[in-house]
Amino acid sequence: MNKVMSNKLHIALYTLPAFLLITVLIFIPLVLTGYYGLMDWDGIGAMKFIGLENYINGIKDLKFWSSAYHSFLLAIFSTLSLALYLLVSLILASKIKGSDLLRKIYLIPMLLSSVAIAQLWIKVYNPSNGMLNEILVKIGIANPPAWLAEPSIVLFAIFIPILWQYAGFYILIYYAALKNIPESMIEAAKIDGASAFQIALKIKLPLIKEVVSVTVILAIVGSLKYFDLIYVMTGGGPNGASEVMASYMYKLAFASYDFGYGSAIGFLLLIITIIVTVIVRKLSTSKDPIEY
Amino acid sequence: MRRIGYFILYVCLGVVALFQILPLIWLFIFSLKSNKEIFAGSPFALPSEFRWENYLKVWEGGIGTYFFNSVWITGLAIVLTVLFASMAAFALTRMKWKLSGFVLGLFMVGLMIPIHSALIPLFSMFLSVNLIDNPFSIVITYTSYNLPITMMILLGFYYTLPREIEEAAIIDGASIHRLFFRIILPMTTPVMSTTVVINMIYNWNEFVFVNTFISSERYKTLTVGIQNFIGQYMTDWGAIGATLIISVLPIIIAFIFFSNKVVEGISASAVKG
Numbered sequence: 101m102n103k104v105m106s107n108k109l110h111i112a113l114y115t116l117p118a119f120l121l122i123t124v125l126i127f128i129p130l131v132l133t134g135y136y137g138l139m140d141w142d143g144i145g146a147m148k149f150i151g152l153e154n155y156i157n158g159i160k161d162l163k164f165w166s167s168a169y170h171s172f173l174l175a176i177f178s179t180l181s182l183a184l185y186l187l188v189s190l191i192l193a194s195k196i197k198g199s200d201l202l203r204k205i206y207l208i209p210m211l212l213s214s215v216a217i218a219q220l221w222i223k224v225y226n227p228s229n230g231m232l233n234e235i236l237v238k239i240g241i242a243n244p245p246a247w248l249a250e251p252s253i254v255l256f257a258i259f260i261p262i263l264w265q266y267a268g269f270y271i272l273i274y275y276a277a278l279k280n281i282p283e284s285m286i287e288a289a290k291i292d293g294a295s296a297f298q299i300a301l302k303i304k305l306p307l308i309k310e311v312v313s314v315t316v317i318l319a320i321v322g323s324l325k326y327f328d329l330i331y332v333m334t335g336g337g338p339n340g341a342s343e344v345m346a347s348y349m350y351k352l353a354f355a356s357y358d359f360g361y362g363s364a365i366g367f368l369l370l371i372i373t374i375i376v377t378v379i380v381r382k383l384s385t386s387k388d389p390i391e392y
Numbered sequence: 393m394r395r396i397g398y399f400i401l402y403v404c405l406g407v408v409a410l411f412q413i414l415p416l417i418w419l420f421i422f423s424l425k426s427n428k429e430i431f432a433g434s435p436f437a438l439p440s441e442f443r444w445e446n447y448l449k450v451w452e453g454g455i456g457t458y459f460f461n462s463v464w465i466t467g468l469a470i471v472l473t474v475l476f477a478s479m480a481a482f483a484l485t486r487m488k489w490k491l492s493g494f495v496l497g498l499f500m501v502g503l504m505i506p507i508h509s510a511l512i513p514l515f516s517m518f519l520s521v522n523l524i525d526n527p528f529s530i531v532i533t534y535t536s537y538n539l540p541i542t543m544m545i546l547l548g549f550y551y552t553l554p555r556e557i558e559e560a561a562i563i564d565g566a567s568i569h570r571l572f573f574r575i576i577l578p579m580t581t582p583v584m585s586t587t588v589v590i591n592m593i594y595n596w597n598e599f600v601f602v603n604t605f606i607s608s609e610r611y612k613t614l615t616v617g618i619q620n621f622i623g624q625y626m627t628d629w630g631a632i633g634a635t636l637i638i639s640v641l642p643i644i645i646a647f648i649f650f651s652n653k654v655v656e657g658i659s660a661s662a663v664k665g
Contacts (some may be wrong), residue, residue: 104559106488114483115495117476118539125536126502166635187577188408191401202650205409206414210658211643213597217617223629229431231418267412269658276659291475324555325506328599332409332619346508354604363512371507377504380654384549386583 130370137364142357154364164308164365166340167348167356170255174344175323175376177259182315185267189274190300203275207268209366213266214328222248222263222333248334251341258330265329266322270315277311278304313384320380324373345369420503421635430629446634450621453631455638457610458617463614465527466595469534473591474584476535477542482572484543484551486558496547502540507600514605529605530613533593543588545660549583589650590657596643614639 104110137154139147158164188206192199209217224231225247234245248256281304291301305312327346330336336343336351348370353362422430423446425439480499484492515524515532523529553576561571577584602616609617618635624630647654 104568107568108489111483111487113487114479114487114572116467118480118496118499118543121476121532121536122499122502122539126505126510127498129510129513129517130505133509134517136516143512143519159645171511186587188405191404194401194404195400196398202405202409204647204655206412207655207658208644208647209412211593211597211647211654212640213599213615215597215599216640219618219636220415223419223422223632224415230417234434264412264415267408272655272659295509306524310494319495321504325508327508332599346506347506350600352512353515358515366509366512373506373509374504 101338121233133363133370134367135152136226136360137367139360139363143353143359144357147360154361157361158340158368160190163340163343164345164348164368166344167336167343170342171324171326171344171346173255174259174262174326175320178262178319179316180265182270182312182319184263185270186274186305186312189271189278190304192271193275193278194296199275203268203272205268206271210268212265217261217265218329218332221264225257229301243364249338251338254334254342255339258333261329261333263325266319270319273311274308274316276317276381277308281307313380316384319375321373324369324376331386345372363376395497396496402404409648418509419633419636422629423637425630425633426631429629432439442628446630447638450625450635452640454609454625455617455621455622455635458612458621459638461527461611461617462596462613462615465530465534466592467532469538469595470510470588470591471539472531472535473542474587477539477546477587478577478580478584478615479572480539481543481546481550484578486545486553486576499540499543502524502537507537511600511604518605523551524605525607527611529658530602533601538591538594541661542591545587545590545657546583549580553579585650586657586660589646589653590661592646593654593657615644630646 136147136372138149138151138152140150184369192202198201225233227233227244227246227249233244245253257301285303285307286299289303294302325346326344327350330342330344331347331350334342336347345365346369349362349365352358352365356362417438421436422442424442425433429437429439483489485497500592508563516526518526518529556581557575561575562611566575573655597615598613599615602613603619604615606612609620618639621635622632625635
């Protein structure tokens with residue numbers, strides 16, 4: 101038995117395909133990103149070693165910091181929207197009939213590609229006959245803005261489809277966590293005379309604290325990596341008002357052919373993502389894990 | 393009093409449901425309208441006649457190629473991902489070796505990587521081995537990047553398999569391959585189907601890899617293809633609507649049939665983000 105289950109050749113045979121793919125296509129490229137960042141390189145010609153110049157330029161680059169600022173704004177919006185999702189889940193989990201169907205309806209946008217979502221919302225926001233402005237005009241707002249063309253509004257306008265896309269995902273997670281709370285604890289609180297509001301605030305929320313902190317990490321890290329929807333909806337415009345870190349990196353490399361500088365920005369994106377993940381995880385991990 | 397309370401709660405949930413579904417209903421309605429109806433009529437009015445010819449027009453306009461590419465690339469990548477992930481999960485959970493903990497940790501680190509940070513080196517690697525504008529590059533990239541999450545979903549199930557099965561099979565003289573392919577793999581069907589559905593959603597919707605590595609129209613998948621396509625039909629909203637509906641339909645259908653698997657997979661993949 102042990103001989104068969106610890107045969108080195110067989111272990112290698114079963115592990116290597118996955119191991120090689122992950123090493124070659126995920127880990128080696130990450131190391132190379134850091135390395136290319138040290139080069140002056142257009143992606144095709146010869147590489148020229150220039151030391152830390154790209155990284156120093158990146159740190160001084162106002163466009164990079166404005167894109168990072170937009171990424172952080174999205175992260176803040178996304179984190180705040182978790183409260184809304186949590187509220188919906190609390191309602192949904194309070195023995196409501198049809199909650200199964202509702203959860204599935206909420207989840208549908210999450211299944212669609214960001215490109216389709218972007219194209220759909222470009223139409224929703226269309227100033228002349230998009231759904232949003234038609235509704236606004238009907239309820240008496242005469243001159244609704246051109247949502248995606250106003251630098252001061254565009255980021256909020258982009259955030260609505262993000263809110264829309266991920267609602268079902270977070271509601272699903274919160275709902276599962278709330279349903280895991282033993283019924284007896286809720287019953288006991290009810291007998292003690294607690295109101296529904298008190299039960300939610302004092303019992304349910306503390307009990308799903310861990311899940312909430314995981315979703316905070318997801319929302320923040322997900323926002324820092326955000327790309328597809330913005331790239332298709334606005335291309336970072338108007339005038340850079342919706343540029344985020346990933347779209348800035350993408351443009352540097354695949355529109356300006358500045359692969360060295362693009363790599364440096366890509367590496368900074370990686371480092372910022374890792375640092376933020378570690379910080380949020382440290383802040384949100386409770387010292388005393390909850391046991392029912 | 394209690395009734396009124398529940399009524400208010402239902403109204404809240406209904407508003408959220410409307411917000412989630414309304415843009416899609418609007419999309420479907422305008423995909424069946426003529427431009428005249430779209431630009432002059434009320435946005436939520438039903439079309440005077442259902443113009444299915446919008447769908448025929450975009451399908452004949454070439455969207456079929458993108459659709460077919462999406463199907464085979466998604467399918468092949470799913471097969472490779474689930475096979476390789478199952479093999480690795482088997483070796484990591486059922487076989488005995490010293491480095492298994494380390495290798496498992498490595499796979500799980502793969503969950504946290506922002507793909508954009510790896511994009512430039514991937515591009516130059518594929519360029520140097522002539523895989524740019526070759527759909528094979530997409531298949532292996534999808535396979536690699538979905539391996540960590542697929543393994544994570546599989547692992548829990550593999551840990552719970554009873555040891556007695558392996559013992560019995562080996563005492564009966566089964567080889568390790570027979571044990572894996574004939575006994576273990578069929579036992580994991582429920583969790584495998586969850587990973588298949590999750591991989592399908594990821595691969596079908598993927599954008600940035602195809603947009604970066606593929607330039608020929610004949611190799612593009614739907615997500616990237618519909619971009620150019622919509623460009624052609626700049627002002628023909630009916631055609632644009634039909635294109636978008638065609639691109640999301642397979643996923644919606646899969647969701648209708650396998651919604652429990654989708655829900656399971658999405659909950660399990662919460663860590664991926």
